[in-house]
Amino acid sequence: MSAVSSAEGTARAVLSARVPGSKSLTNRALLLAAAAVGTSRIRRPLVSEDTLAFRDALNVLGVPVESGPSDAYWEVTGAGGGPVVSGARLWCADAGTAARFLPPFAATGKGVFDFDASGQLRARPQLPLFEALSGIGADIASAPGGTLPARIRADGLDGGEIAVDSSMSSQYLSGLLMAAPLTRDGLLLRTARPVSRPYVDMTVALMRRFGARVTEGGDGSFAVAPGGYTATDIDIEPDASTASYVLAAAAVTGRTVRVPVLGAGSLQGDVRFVEVLERAGARVRLDRDAVEVTGTGRLRGGFAVDMGDLSDTFMTFAAIAPLADAPVTISGIGHARVKESDRIGAVAANLRAMGVEVAEGEDWITVHPGRPRAARIACHRDHRIAMAFSVLGLAVPGTVTLDDPRCVAKTFPGFHAELRRLFPQHELPYGIRDMTKEHR
Template sequence: MADSYRVRSLKKPAQWTVEVPGSKSITNRALLLSALCKGHVYLHGVLFSDDSRHFLSSLQSLGYDVRIDEGQHTVELEGCGGVLPVQAGSIHVGSAGTAARFLTAMLGVSEGTFVINASEQMQKRPMQPLFEALISLGASVEWLGEAWHLPVRITGAGAQIRSLEQEAVLNLDISTSTQFLSAFLLIAPMFPHGIRIHITSEKKDGSYIRITRKMMQEFGVEAGFDGCDYTVAPFDGYQKTEYQIEPDVSGACYFYAAAAMSGGSAKVKHVHWDSMQGDMKFLKLLEQMGCSLTEEADGIRLTGPVDGLKGLEVNMNDFSDQALTLAAIAPYASSSVKITHVGHIRGQECDRLHAIVTNLRNAGITCEEGDDWVCIHPGKPQPCKIETFEDHRVAMAFAVMGLGAEGIEILNPGCCKKTFENFFEVLDGLLNKQ
């Protein structure tokens, strides 16, 4: 892909019908659940991106039998019921947070010694609460770089966990990432007497945790939650032979946002209200800003307001992947937009609050930020180059801003390969039909 992408502004409101890839979050959870199943699992609708390819290659490096058909968006995998095929090896998780957290947890409660490598970007992301929990269970961790970060050499606590005569109990802080909790819930079959996870942080639940619990249920296991502790009773491996992965609502939101901003219409095929993904809340947010929503047989259609979007203040803690998307269309609202309770996004692929403020100010938009909030005032974006900080969501969100202004150029558009590698091809195809 070219070093930059110059966004073409819409000449008239968007009138789009589009398909998006499978969900990254659901794909990577399904891969781990399948690996922990007993026997053959056939996954449909798999997302193939940098993140999922790193997850798949890591499973292959660990000895799993994986058959991949990217053209058909399928993966076949032979699960081993919670026992790893090998007891030594090395994996590379790239920049995939799910692979980093989920596979580190799995290896940390296994039997064997493994090296976990990661990209420079992933090496900066928080991991300490996960490592602390694994060490409390008996794992041994050798830092191969900065302490409490990847890369590491980890010796699993499998023998100690197997020797327990009751459920394993651990304390966990999920304030910086709910992926820590999802990791331990997903690997529950590796605890022969079950597991109890006591959440020590103020944040105790979240949309991605609910996805994890729902998928565990679909694979035959209940994860209980009493408001403070999560529990999984002993069970003998997940049970599933076939699973359909939902389309990626996070990716769908960029097209919905374009329709909202332009006063047009967008339908994303196969997105329905029964989706388990937390970013469905973004559609309801756009409705608050003046959009209308209609569920059709093949997907949800959003129609933007003719007289422009309304400003608002919103707590986006539970669907923070779309904070960038809202920030990118906020200049087109009739009054200020304030996004709150999103301090944790400073520790994601980049400092996303910093990325929002930097790029909006470069485009001549007035905004202010605090530790966990940003406030954006109406204005006409001016020609500028968008610094993506190697973050796929920065690139896609600010491409939407560029649809309403002239001269917006996205640097390093190839970073979208993390989750939606043909995003700009899909966007060009829609713009060519305008």
């Protein structure tokens, strides 16, 4: 696509962003390949702290995961069921997907499986998942309140019918769904309006690709037949949540940024983040095999948007919202308070530290127009807070400082270097110039 005339010069050059693979797709594909009969090749996987923790856990469970040259692909040799080993100690690190997807998988095996994680992940809720697993015969002992650490004494799962509370996280439902074909009798899962529904749709689509039989009922139920999975090769798309940062940066800087491969046919609901940017005045082009955003020199506000289905990107928009010409309210995001951090509270506090007027409620935040000033950003070890405020830093005079710039390694180890490559003419947050060398 040519979007540049000679008169416009390089100011309108299309910047092609290098966005790594989707964490959500990578870890789901890892689990399904581990449960399948045969060897699956996962091409262009995300290589980050979360996916490496997941891969390492599968190795501990007796499922070999081999890396191709430069991690261009991972090959997973599944045994056609649950864990190969009869018991293991598993470290989930900071990976919520590991903590929610691996316990149901372990429960379909035999033996004693101990799960633990970082202090940050220990604080995140697990009770709805553990209660649902107990309802179909799993023997689980956990820390008070249903958090990690936890022990599962596994003897396979018969299956049956259960209800799962997915109001805090769709990962509970996804974890149970992916384990369902490994039960003896299959599983009927009932849930009422899960948050982040696009992630559940992603799970079901991938399960079907690996050969599972899943039927969705009009009442919000999912019927999954027994029978396991078949090995399948899969290409991992760029991460749509991660793409939100470079696309928002285009809107902030007036440049044009294109993310190849991530297009209209994506399995990831967060590709719809560009609709929010378009509503705020950016020009958006969503093709079959790419997405492109062009900043127009101003951001529009004066509207409310429900980002409940796009909650991993609400911080991206909230961080740049002070640059809009009227207040913006983002709602439907209450479950974001129990992620890596209280994300609503963290965004509000950091914006206030930058001199921006903010109001917040249990599941909403309103950001008023302002002139953000340079400040030290409290990342709370949350990669999405660090990346979102890095984008705002492109438009703030002076240097915005991140107190934990390295936390981006959870999903995008090369983030700072990529931001620097795309926008070398802009002042970047903290000392990102110093970190660029680490990720070359």
